[in-house]
Amino acid sequence: MQWLKEHWLLVLPMVLGAFAVARLMPKGEPRSSLLARLVGLTAIGIVGGSLLQPTGSVLNDALFFLFAGVAVLAAILMITHRNPAYSALWFAVVTLAVSGLFLLQSAPFLASATVIVYAGAIIVTFLFVLMLAQQAGTTNYDQNSRQPVVATFTGFVLLGALLFVLLPSKEQAADCPLTGFVSLAPKVHSVAQSPDQSSTPQSTSATTAENFGTMRGLGRSLFGDYLFAVELAGTLLLVASIGAIVITPKRSSGKL
Amino acid sequence: MNSMNLFPLLAEGSSDAVEDLLHWLCGLVGIPVQVGVPLILILVTLGTILGACSYAIWLERKLAAWIQDRVGPNRVGWAGLLQPIADGAKFLLKEDIIPSHVDKFLFVIAPTISVFTTMLTLSVVPLGPTTLGEGFSFIIAPKIDIGIVFLFSVTSLAVYGIILGGWSSNNKYSALGGLRSSAQVVSYEIPLGMSVIGIALMAGSLNLETVIDAQAQAGLFGWNIWYQPLAAGIFFLAALAESNRLPFDLPECEQELIGGYHTEYSALKFGMFFLAEYTHVFTVSFLCSVLFLGGWHFPGIADAEDIGTLATVLKIGVLLSKVFGVIVLIMLLRWCLPRFRFDQLMGLCWKVLIPLSLANMVCVMVVREFELSWFWLPVSSFMLLCTAGYLGFQPAALRARSAKHTEQLIAHHSH
Numbered sequence: 320m321q322w323l324k325e326h327w328l329l330v331l332p333m334v335l336g337a338f339a340v341a342r343l344m345p346k347g348e349p350r351s352s353l354l355a356r357l358v359g360l361t362a363i364g365i366v367g368g369s370l371l372q373p374t375g376s377v378l379n380d381a382l383f384f385l386f387a388g389v390a391v392l393a394a395i396l397m398i399t400h401r402n403p404a405y406s407a408l409w410f411a412v413v414t415l416a417v418s419g420l421f422l423l424q425s426a427p428f429l430a431s432a433t434v435i436v437y438a439g440a441i442i443v444t445f446l447f448v449l450m451l452a453q454q455a456g457t458t459n460y461d462q463n464s465r466q467p468v469v470a471t472f473t474g475f476v477l478l479g480a481l482l483f484v485l486l487p488s489k490e491q492a493a494d495c496p497l498t499g500f501v502s503l504a505p506k507v508h509s510v511a512q513s514p515d516q517s518s519t520p521q522s523t524s525a526t527t528a529e530n531f532g533t534m535r536g537l538g539r540s541l542f543g544d545y546l547f548a549v550e551l552a553g554t555l556l557l558v559a560s561i562g563a564i565v566i567t568p569k570r571s572s573g574k575l
Numbered sequence: 576m577n578s579m580n581l582f583p584l585l586a587e588g589s590s591d592a593v594e595d596l597l598h599w600l601c602g603l604v605g606i607p608v609q610v611g612v613p614l615i616l617i618l619v620t621l622g623t624i625l626g627a628c629s630y631a632i633w634l635e636r637k638l639a640a641w642i643q644d645r646v647g648p649n650r651v652g653w654a655g656l657l658q659p660i661a662d663g664a665k666f667l668l669k670e671d672i673i674p675s676h677v678d679k680f681l682f683v684i685a686p687t688i689s690v691f692t693t694m695l696t697l698s699v700v701p702l703g704p705t706t707l708g709e710g711f712s713f714i715i716a717p718k719i720d721i722g723i724v725f726l727f728s729v730t731s732l733a734v735y736g737i738i739l740g741g742w743s744s745n746n747k748y749s750a751l752g753g754l755r756s757s758a759q760v761v762s763y764e765i766p767l768g769m770s771v772i773g774i775a776l777m778a779g780s781l782n783l784e785t786v787i788d789a790q791a792q793a794g795l796f797g798w799n800i801w802y803q804p805l806a807a808g809i810f811f812l813a814a815l816a817e818s819n820r821l822p823f824d825l826p827e828c829e830q831e832l833i834g835g836y837h838t839e840y841s842a843l844k845f846g847m848f849f850l851a852e853y854t855h856v857f858t859v860s861f862l863c864s865v866l867f868l869g870g871w872h873f874p875g876i877a878d879a880e881d882i883g884t885l886a887t888v889l890k891i892g893v894l895l896s897k898v899f900g901v902i903v904l905i906m907l908l909r910w911c912l913p914r915f916r917f918d919q920l921m922g923l924c925w926k927v928l929i930p931l932s933l934a935n936m937v938c939v940m941v942v943r944e945f946e947l948s949w950f951w952l953p954v955s956s957f958m959l960l961c962t963a964g965y966l967g968f969q970p971a972a973l974r975a976r977s978a979k980h981t982e983q984l985i986a987h988h989s990h
């Protein structure tokens with residue numbers, strides 16, 4: 320009970336949000352649930368208003384709340400929309416909004432790559448499949464969600480756990496007024512300000528001040544600090560694509 | 576005070592009058608230069624593109640007529656010069672039909688997505704002289720570190736206009752056009768990107784200003800087309816396919832699909848698709864000129880060290896002439912080459928362009944890594960092209976047999 324009293328600002332929007340999303344899931348007849356929409360917006364408002372402290376820069380804050388709000392709303396619309404083509408498009412909006420958030424964190428390459436890979440290729444492929452599959456109109460699978468309550472409950476428990484870990488406690492909040500979130504990444508600024516770090520020739524760190532956020536810095540980081548991880552991921556993708564080619568039916572053997 | 580700023584405008588050669596003019600205009604309206612100059616550039620670019628698009632259509636019709644031994648448009652104005660204006664008025668005044676069976680929201684938004692994305696790409700394309708230093712660059716958003724990647728990310732969104740237009744029309748021809756387009760554009764993005772990686776490796780940057788600067792400093796024989804002729808060819812072909820121009824216009828393919836993705840569109844919405852296509856052609860031409868043809872550089876006319884009003888005007892002129900040349904080449908190609916079949920289109924991309932661009936990229940990497948002479952780059956391009964040609968002209972039976980052999984090998988291994 321004591322715990323609930325301390326964390327009601329976290330628990331309340333989770334409960335409200337879960338109720339709203341579960342209610343908005345497509346089920347049977349089309350219906351417009353004004354109540355659920357209002358409750359959902361209230362939940363987003365509570366999270367946005369109470370848990371995220373403004374940084375002080377008006378433009379930064381405005382852009383952050385714009386992108387974050389669009390991302391959350393589009394994500395909810397994506398899972399609650401009855402038409403799968405619209406769901407795919409809302410997914411595209413989510414990736415665009417998240418790319419905007421990346422840009423705010425001075426990661427332009429990550430933002431562009433996300434747009435190219437997700438919005439430009441993956442969602443286009445989704446739409447491609449939907450156009451091929453939906454010649455006869457929408458089916459029962461689109462009209463009814465299978466387990467709306469269980470799925471929503473699981474999703475919001477996960478979301479609540481993430482927020483609980485990421486949100487600062489009272490004493491931590493004083494330390495990092497920048498975003499209101501605890502930074503899980505190693506502190507960039509301390510590295511950048513140590514003078515011997517940039518002068519040593521064997522240093523491959525990307526976090527020196529002049530390279531921060533540039534392609535050069537990113538390349539140094541990826542192929543210096545994280546070389547093995549990058550190579551491993553690349554090999555994995557190569558193996559997966561070779562596997563995909565091998566299991567494709569052969570045209571000459573009459574299976575296609 | 577503003578009138579005093581006018582004087583340097585007229586003193587030719589002393590300082591850059593174009594830059595002064597832009598600053599003076601900002602002062603006149605009373606907005607800061609950092610906001611004002613991009614705004615003016617956006618307005619000028621937008622106006623020029625809208626005008627140039629309609630006259631590009633006129634040019635294309637005249638060229639088509641010339642190739643086919645006809646007269647072409649000659650009724651409205653002298654030599655049909657007012658024809659574009661008449662066409663524009665027609666787009667505006669015709670009845671705008673939204674068929675009852677379409678998905679209204681997506682149907683309306685699809686052409687705007689097309690126009691928006693193609694216009695957005697122009698924001699990082701150099702439209703005139705550029706400098707790496709403190710000076711003024713004719714780019715709407717200068718000094719973007721990831722220039723080329725940004726371009727590709729925005730171009731990759733352009734396909735939504737076509738797909739959504741095709742899907743929302745609820746018409747089988749439109750749907751087929753949208754399907755074709757999504758497969759085509761997603762495929763051709765790969766050679767497009769890989770052919771530019773070589774350029775980025777040579778210039779050491781993805782920034783288009785740096786790419787121009789590297790070429791301009793090296794003179795006429797520093798243009799990338801001498802070192803990377805193969806990459807230039809691949810880039811040009813892939814860019815043509817991305818902009819859905821003939822011989823790659825399968826998404827609209829009149830003989831089979833009526834109008835493809837824009838079958839159901841009329842009036843201004845159809846005009847917007849048209850505008851997007853021509854804007855895309857302009858962007859492609861600008862990119863070809865900037866990446867491979869030295870941008871605003873031309874020996875003896877516009878060199879890297881020239882500054883001043885005359886140099887600025889000449890550099891803009893040189894860049895625009897190169898762009899015009901590429902546009903005319905694209906238009907001539909349209910009336911010279913027949914359309915591909917769809918399997919040929921996919922085969923060209925996946926079996927020819929992607930392996931070639933990959934091999935070319937590896938060649939550039941080898942040259943850069945071992946610091947060989949750049950002379951090896953054209954040699955390797957030529958050898959790759961000859962190898963591809965040799966493999967392409969192998970008798971079909973031989974290729975079929977080797978493919979069968981490979982399949983048997985795979986089948987053997989899987990048991």
